[in-house]
Amino acid sequence: MIAPIMIDAPKLKASCGACSMHALCLPMGLGDADVDRLDMIIGLRRRVFRDQHLYRRGDPFRQLYAIRFGHFKTYQVNSAGESQITGFQMAGELLGMDAISGSHHCDAVALEDSEVCEIPFARLEELFAEVPALLRHFHRILSQEITREQNVMLFLGNMRAEQRFAVFLLNLMSRYAARGYSSTCLQLRMSREEIGNYLGLTIESVSRLLTRFKSQGWLIVDKRDITVLDMARLKALAAGTSG
Amino acid sequence: MIAPIMIDAPKLKASCGACSMHALCLPMGLGDADVDRLDMIIGLRRRVFRDQHLYRRGDPFRQLYAIRFGHFKTYQVNSAGESQITGFQMAGELLGMDAISGSHHCDAVALEDSEVCEIPFARLEELFAEVPALLRHFHRILSQEITREQNVMLFLGNMRAEQRFAVFLLNLMSRYAARGYSSTCLQLRMSREEIGNYLGLTIESVSRLLTRFKSQGWLIVDKRDITVLDMARLKALAAGTSG
DNA sequence: CGGGCCTTTGAACACGTTCAACCCATGTGG
DNA sequence: CCACATGGGTTGAACGTGTTCAAAGGCCCG
Numbered sequence: 001m002i003a004p005i006m007i008d009a010p011k012l013k014a015s016c017g018a019c020s021m022h023a024l025c026l027p028m029g030l031g032d033a034d035v036d037r038l039d040m041i042i043g044l045r046r047r048v049f050r051d052q053h054l055y056r057r058g059d060p061f062r063q064l065y066a067i068r069f070g071h072f073k074t075y076q077v078n079s080a081g082e083s084q085i086t087g088f089q090m091a092g093e094l095l096g097m098d099a100i101s102g103s104h105h106c107d108a109v110a111l112e113d114s115e116v117c118e119i120p121f122a123r124l125e126e127l128f129a130e131v132p133a134l135l136r137h138f139h140r141i142l143s144q145e146i147t148r149e150q151n152v153m154l155f156l157g158n159m160r161a162e163q164r165f166a167v168f169l170l171n172l173m174s175r176y177a178a179r180g181y182s183s184t185c186l187q188l189r190m191s192r193e194e195i196g197n198y199l200g201l202t203i204e205s206v207s208r209l210l211t212r213f214k215s216q217g218w219l220i221v222d223k224r225d226i227t228v229l230d231m232a233r234l235k236a237l238a239a240g241t242s243g
Numbered sequence: 244m245i246a247p248i249m250i251d252a253p254k255l256k257a258s259c260g261a262c263s264m265h266a267l268c269l270p271m272g273l274g275d276a277d278v279d280r281l282d283m284i285i286g287l288r289r290r291v292f293r294d295q296h297l298y299r300r301g302d303p304f305r306q307l308y309a310i311r312f313g314h315f316k317t318y319q320v321n322s323a324g325e326s327q328i329t330g331f332q333m334a335g336e337l338l339g340m341d342a343i344s345g346s347h348h349c350d351a352v353a354l355e356d357s358e359v360c361e362i363p364f365a366r367l368e369e370l371f372a373e374v375p376a377l378l379r380h381f382h383r384i385l386s387q388e389i390t391r392e393q394n395v396m397l398f399l400g401n402m403r404a405e406q407r408f409a410v411f412l413l414n415l416m417s418r419y420a421a422r423g424y425s426s427t428c429l430q431l432r433m434s435r436e437e438i439g440n441y442l443g444l445t446i447e448s449v450s451r452l453l454t455r456f457k458s459q460g461w462l463i464v465d466k467r468d469i470t471v472l473d474m475a476r477l478k479a480l481a482a483g484t485s486g
Numbered sequence: 487c488g489g490g491c492c493t494t495t496g497a498a499c500a501c502g503t504t505c506a507a508c509c510c511a512t513g514t515g516g
Numbered sequence: 517c518c519a520c521a522t523g524g525g526t527t528g529a530a531c532g533t534g535t536t537c538a539a540a541g542g543c544c545c546g
Binding site for chain 1: 321328345348349368371372375379386389442443
C-alpha cells in the first residue's frame with residue numbers, strides 16, 4: 001500500500017456566516033451573534049478527494065464534519081468483510097455522529113472531490129453551555145438521523161426492489177430541492193453498484209430497474225443524469241399504492 | 244375501537260438511586276450527588292400493559308422513557324400501512340429519542356406488562372447545563388442508537404436469513420448477559436411474526452429457521468424458550484464465516 | 487369441549503441473484 | 517493511428533432463497 005501523492009489544499013478557516021449552507025447546517029436558526037460564536041470554534045476546512053476516506057472505523061473521535069460541498073457515503077463493514085452503505089450525504093449535512101460514543105463505527109468516503117468543515121467536538125460541547133439553542137438544534141439533528149435510519153430499515157425490511165428504488169430517487173430529489181436544485185432532474189454521484197449496495201440489491205437489479213423505469217416512460221436516464229417524467233407515478237410506487 | 248378498561252397502577256415517584264438498572268441507564272457513570280439531581284427531575288413511573296402503546300407516531304414530544312422492567316418494540320409504518328419493527332427494547336434502555344426533533348416518528352408498544360420512568364425532556368435539558376457528565380452520556384446514548392441502527396441496516400441489506408437470525412439471537416443474548424442473566428438461555432418476549440418483521444423475513448421463514456437450528460443441534464427450542472447448545476457455531480453463522 | 491391464536495409444515499411460485507457475455511467510453515502504449 | 521486494457525454499465529438465461537398460499541398441529545382459556 002503506497003499512499004497516493006497529493007498536495008493538500010490550503011486549509012482555510014471556515015465561516016458559517018458566509019457559507020451558503022448555513023440555513024441547513026449546524027447554525028440553522030441561530031441569531032447572528034450565536035453564529036459568530038460558532039464560527040470561532042469551527043476549525044479548518046478540509047479537502048477530501050474522490051475515494052479518499054474522511055474517517056475510518058476505529059478512528060478516535062475528535063470532531064464532527066459539516067459538508068461544504070461534495071458528496072460522501074458512509075458504510076458499515078461486517079466481520080466477513082462485506083460492506084453496507086448506510087447513507088449518502090450532501091452539502092449542509094453533518095458527518096461523524098456515530099462516533100460520539102468514543103470512536104468511529106463506520107467509514108466515510110468522498111464520492112467526488114469535496115470539502116468539509118471540521119467541528120472540534122470538545123469546543124462544541126463548551127459552546128452548548130453558552131448557546132442553548134445550538135444544543136437544542138444539535139439534538140434535533142441527532143434525532144433526525146435516528147429517524148432517517150429507521151426509514152432505511154423500513155425499505156430494506158419490507159419493500160420490493162421497485163419501491164426501494166423509487167423511495168431512493170424521491171429522497172434524493174427532495175434533498176436537492178431543499179438546496180435549490182431542480183426537483184425533477186438530478187445527477188447521481190454514486191455508481192450503480194453503490195446504489196445497489198445501499199438498497200440491498202445487486203448492480204444488475206439496479207440496472208434493470210433503471211432500464212424498466214426508462215422504458216415505461218417514467219424517467220429519462222443518461223448515464224448518471226436522471227430526469228423524472230412521471231412524478232406522480234414515482235410517488236405512487238414509493239408509497240406502495242400502485243398495485 | 245373501544246378503549247380497553249384498565250385500572251391505572253398507582254403512579255410512584257421513580258428513583259434512579261434505588262433502581263437496579265442505574266448502572267446501564269441514563270445515570271450511568273454519574274456520582275451520587277448528580278444521581279440525586281437526576282432523581283429530582285425524573286417524573287412518575289408509568290405502567291404500560293401488554294400491547295398498549297407507550298407513544299404513537301405524531302404524538303408531541305415531551306419526555307423520554309427509561310424502561311424499568313418489561314420489553315417494548317418500536318416500529319415504523321409506511322404509507323401503505325405495512326410496518327417494520329425497528330428495535331426491541333429492554334430494561335435499562337431509553338425510548339423516545341426519535342422524537343427530540345419535535346414529535347414521535349414511530350410507535351412504541353409493550354411486549355409484556357412493563358414499567359417506564361418518565362423523563363421530562365425540558366427539565367433534562369435544564370439539568371444538562373448543570374451536569375456536563377450527564378449531557379456527555381446522553382450524547383453517547385444517542386450516538387450508540389445511531390450505530391445500533393446502522394448494524395440493523397447491515398443485516399437487512401446484505402445477510403441471508405440464517406445469518407440475520409444468528410445475529411439477532413446473539414444480540415439478545417449479549418444484552419441479557421449484560422443484565423446478569425444467563426448467556427445461553429433466553430425467553431423470547433416477541434412472537435415469531437415480530438421476529439420475522441424485524442429481520443425482514445416472513446413468519447414461516449423464522450419458523451423454519453428455528454426448526455432447522457434445532458434439528459442441527461445448535462439450539463433447544465421450546466416455544467419461546469431458547470437454549471444455545473453450540474455457541475461457537477452460532478457466532479460463526481453470525482460472522483458469516485461458516486461457509 | 488370448542489374457538490381462537492400462534493406456530494409448524496408442505497408445495498408451488500416469484501423475485502432478485504448469479505453467472506456470463508457483451509457494450510461502450512476512456513485512456514495507454516506501440 | 518490502431519490495438520488493447522480497464523471500469524462502469526447493460527442484457528440474457530438459469531438458478532435459488534425466501535415468499536406465498538394452503539392446511540394442519542398444538543396450546544390456552546373460556
